[in-house]
Amino acid sequence: MSLIKRGSTINSLIIVILGLCPLLWFKNGYLIKTEDIGIPLSYSEWTNYLFSWFNQRAAGTYPVDNFAAIFFLSLPAVLQKAGLSIIASQKIQFIFWFMLSGFSIYYLIVALNKGKHPNSLIVLPAVIFYMFNLYLEPVWLGFNIANLSAYAGIPFLAGFVINAINSKRYFKYLSLAGLLGIILSGVGVNPPIMYVAVLFMVLWLAYCFIVHVIKIKTVTSARFITFVLSLVLIVTLVNAFWIYPQAKRLLHSTELKPLTEYKETVEEGIKERSKHTSLLNVSRFQAAWTWYEDYEDDPYVLYSEFYKKNKFFILLSIIPVIIVFLSCFNLKGQVYLPFYILLSLMGIIFATGIHAPFSTLNTFLVKYIPGFWMIRSPWYKWSLFTVLGFSVCIYYLAKKVFRLWPKQKLTFGFLSVFVSALFLIYAFPIASGRMFTSEEERHYIPPQHIKIPAYVFEAAQWFNNQKDFCRIMLLHSNARRITDWGYSGYEPVLSYFTHKPLIVPIAADSYGSPYSIPNFKNLLYRWLYINKEGKNERESLVNVKKQNSDKVAISILPMFNVKYLLYEGDIRWSFYDHYESPEFIEAKLALQKGVNLVKKFGRWKIYEIDKKLDHIYAASKINILDGDLEMLEALSRTNLLNYNNVFAHDIDDSFFAYIKKHNLIDKTFFYNRVNFDNETRKNSYMLLSTKDADIFSIKDVPDAAAGRNIEMKFNKDTYESYQINERNYYSFKADGSALEAEIVNNGNSGMLINIRLNCLNGSDKFIDVHLNDRLIKRSFVEKGENKYIKLESLNIKPGHNYITFSAPRSEDNSITAFSSNVGYYCHEFITSLNFAKNGNYLVELYVFPVNQVEDLNKSKDFYINDDALRLDYNESNTAYTSAENAKFFEGKNVIRFLRQKQEDYYVLIKPLSSPQDNEFFELKFNFLNPVQYEVEFDGIDTECLFLFFNEAYDSNWIAAERQTNKVITNHFTANGYANGWLLSELQNNGQTKCVMLKYEIQGQFYAGLIISGSIVLICLIPIVVIIFSGLNNKRKRF
């Protein structure tokens, strides 16, 4: 007995010493930035995880995985609350999980050994292998919540099962499993890991059933099944706090849609991730894709090349797999060993993914076995099996060796230490912390050791001191924020230190990003300043000019409660595409109206928008927007954009009929519709974009201005001339040299012109066109007469310009010749609109991109059924407006007008008078917590009222009268993303009426929490009883 005790103490001491290894990982004064968590959460940030509405991300979101992560993230939060520094709390958190994994595998080994503590030298290689192996490298780099929870929890759970069966003390181990359920809760963050963990338990229980119930018959099947069901029930109930709200939400909503989209891409994803998962790599734990790739010549894993080249490490790499399968020789009496050998094999086979030689098998499994498709990175997930199987097999081999030659204990003791040392050496990145790179080691990819600059905290403090509710929009359109001081991640660093909601771009392939604003994705960025069509320097300059609306900041952003724009000067803007330079962003912001620089913190600049909107407000009437989201950008130019909008596609017919009947519609905007039904809808506005090819057609018409100012002449040294049908033609010379023409611009400024050249062509060919020595077009010309080449948007500078045409010589020696008649043309927009009856309207044209208006004429002829209407440019509202009324007739009306350059237009047709009969109400509201608001309607006497709540629309947000608790049913998506309610029968009767806004899921979280808490308490009782009875027994003995 004393021997056992002594053995267990020594073993525990070894694990504790090994468990302190993370202390070696840290550099003095530096934090370790990991991929999943980034930086340890502060206590206040962590408390937000206790709410089912996460209001600190964009327009708010249901936090899909926050609840499951509560326990995992609690430790550093609580430690910081207790006064420890962020670095100290991170160290403790690392040590906790690292050490726990060691104890976990040790517990399993003891359980496999029927509760007896093996000799330290027998157990040492297995424990060291479990704590130090290369699979852990990406796990720790990411600080993956689910992986670590499973890694530390699963061996315990497996051990509880055997101990329960062997000792018959089912209640004790069910209670322990209940408590372990809390540690395992983090597994819920990542469904693929959850799948792997559940599959392990299913296989393990099935094996135990075969061995203990069918073969050895140590337990009856009824008892075993009862135990298994109780185990499943208890672990599930302990996790009810995240399972219950999650399951209910998933079952009752459309949340599965992104899941289906994910499923469609998974096969492609597995293929991509299986590039390096050959059996050779998988069985040596070198199959992470990061080992084989680099970014800008900076390898993701700095030491991977060393592992690939160093002969000693190549030899080391095969030692674990050899040792593991050597254990196969000894199966006699090792009841559980076959299971762990098979587990190792399964881990290796599944981890290869869609890579030879198991690509067919794994493709089949992905297609036909439920849930397999979830695992997009097979090696990262299935290696959990491999490592666990390997560790147990290593233990069994050590045990067998010691038992076979009991007299050679000393020799094998040395051998055990030697093999353990080899494992440690092989996994030296884990042992030494080399896996976390420092700034000195990196030349492009950001390091993991980081020091947060003081200005980050100062800026966060400044934001936190702003009392009113507002959102901060971070400039730079890369979803991943990479700073020059080391931080990188999809969460901006500010998010860890401020409670103000942040708006950041989302990655294009993001599934359920918390920063996603419903329906809008990255539209705000596109509208504000980014038009990411071109990435080279030339195009980026063009894009500075391609301003969308200069009123986006002042008109659209307040709709999202954006008050501040944050420019992070420490962002490595050139990391991905050398595109968004500081000058580029400055230029874009300078074009926006109503944006002012208010504060600087280090290299951070904070801009404030002049206009703001309340978080919760009300309006007496509503605007109907009949079109897609793009119409908001169009409307922002017109001064007609207000914040009481609903999109026609967001409301059903009965709701529409109701608001129409009660005269609750203020204005109706039709976007890109050609039928104007003004009989039924008064106060209607028609907005058309010339970019819509289905509505506007573009016709070529002669460009008189170009005809006057431009002359084009072929250079006679470069052609051979022909006269055919009294027309002059210039063909390529026989030597195949280029044909050159001179274009003279007689004007004082550059001109953008379109040219049409007729040609006679002997055979199909591509003709390259260079303007002033730059290739501008590769044009395909068919064989035949009267073929033509169109060259558009030629930027002709004043004076002489040169254009050259070159083409390969035809095999049949046929000629290609251009006519001397050069046509200059411009575009005319044409469309026809249907009006229900005759009427007079006002017409306005809004040109975009706006800054090009400087080169355009200040007046324009707008033709309605061939009647010209003169429109003059109005500087104040940046539009061409008419002084006269525009007459439209019943039926079809053809409208047309000229395009001068490459500009486009929004055409606004509006009523002669637009009465403003909507009224906005400022409301008094209290923020109780992220899931509850109290709104008071003081002194509002209207019968019906629209309530707007600027959090992302979610059907689980409910509005209820406080006095009666009556739920208001007319819930709709306001402004394309937010919550809106139609409140009717809102008579005050002299009292202040009050409405509560609640997020329903929170109730389910509380219910789940009560269940989980109760089960934990119930599980604690037997444990406490056992501990006390154990103490009493000890006292009696002494």
Next chain:
Amino acid sequence: MGKMTKITIYIIGALLVGFLLSFYYQTIVDSNIDPFSIKYSFFSVGGNKQDSFLLLKGWQSRKVGNDYYSSMKGERALLIVDVPSKNGVCFEFKYRTSDPDQVIQVYCKQKMVGILKGGRNKNWEYGYITVNSSLIDIGLNKVHLIKSKASEPDFADLTISNYKNKKLIFMRAYVVWESTKWFNKRGDISVNWNRCFYTALSFLCAWLIYSGFFWLFTKKGYLFIAYMDLYSYLPAIIYFSILFVISKIISSYTFFYYKIDFILAFVFLTSIGKIYQIIHYGKKDMLVSRYHQFRSFLKNKYDAIGNIFIVIYILTMITCAILLMFDNRVIAEMFCDYGFFVLIAGVALKVIKFFRSKEYLVEDKN
């Protein structure tokens, strides 16, 4: 002739056979057909990863939900495809029409090559059109489409492949005749003499192993069987030698599609001698007796086989490590893959033994 002299002659003979086989194999021409299959998307910009081709006239690109396609707006539409070699090709159009009477004629070089018929339900359909090599140029080729009705058919993608791929069985019927011209055109590729040498050694081993295996079922001496077996390779060697000599005299271009044809000829010719051997020297009673021996070995010693397999795997892994040390990753991976299957077999045998022999009941002394 002494026994040792005989053995020496046989071994030299086997080395020679292996050497010649490798030599002849290397002197056959490479496949003249370079099979290609190119999939083009009619939607020139967008979410799919296929190549886009030039849609020149009469098309309008559309994206509806997850469907990317182009509609044929004009009565005549033109597209340009790139064909890498001058072969007869097969166009496989993925298209749909709303009008069942719609007929789309497909033209190459002003010659109609086929039609695409309209479907009823606006479901995507596949239309196959084969085009003779005379109508195909290497590089860009114009394809004109002319529709008969006003409705706008939609086209999603076009797969172009050289259809002769599909007629391999037909081609193989000519192997014997074609093979008379095998050895002529090898360009600048010289025979790899090292490979000939290694093949000779490998052949020697294979010959000895096969002879040993066959000897188990005969009542003759091993040397005799080995000697007889060597003769079975002679027809193939003579056949290839004749062809080689002929090819040196009659110089002409050849169509030959796969090297597998060489192997087929080799297998066919050697099997004549082997069948003869089996009929004359194979003994049924020996076969039955060996079968029983093998069965009893499997039944009683499969644990030992399992151990052997596992040892093979371990040796394979050590070999892999050595190969990796000398930068032979490809071969190391191949070894590891094969070794892993041996390991699976070994583990399976061990686990079967574990449960069949009730090894779990053996007391585990700690």
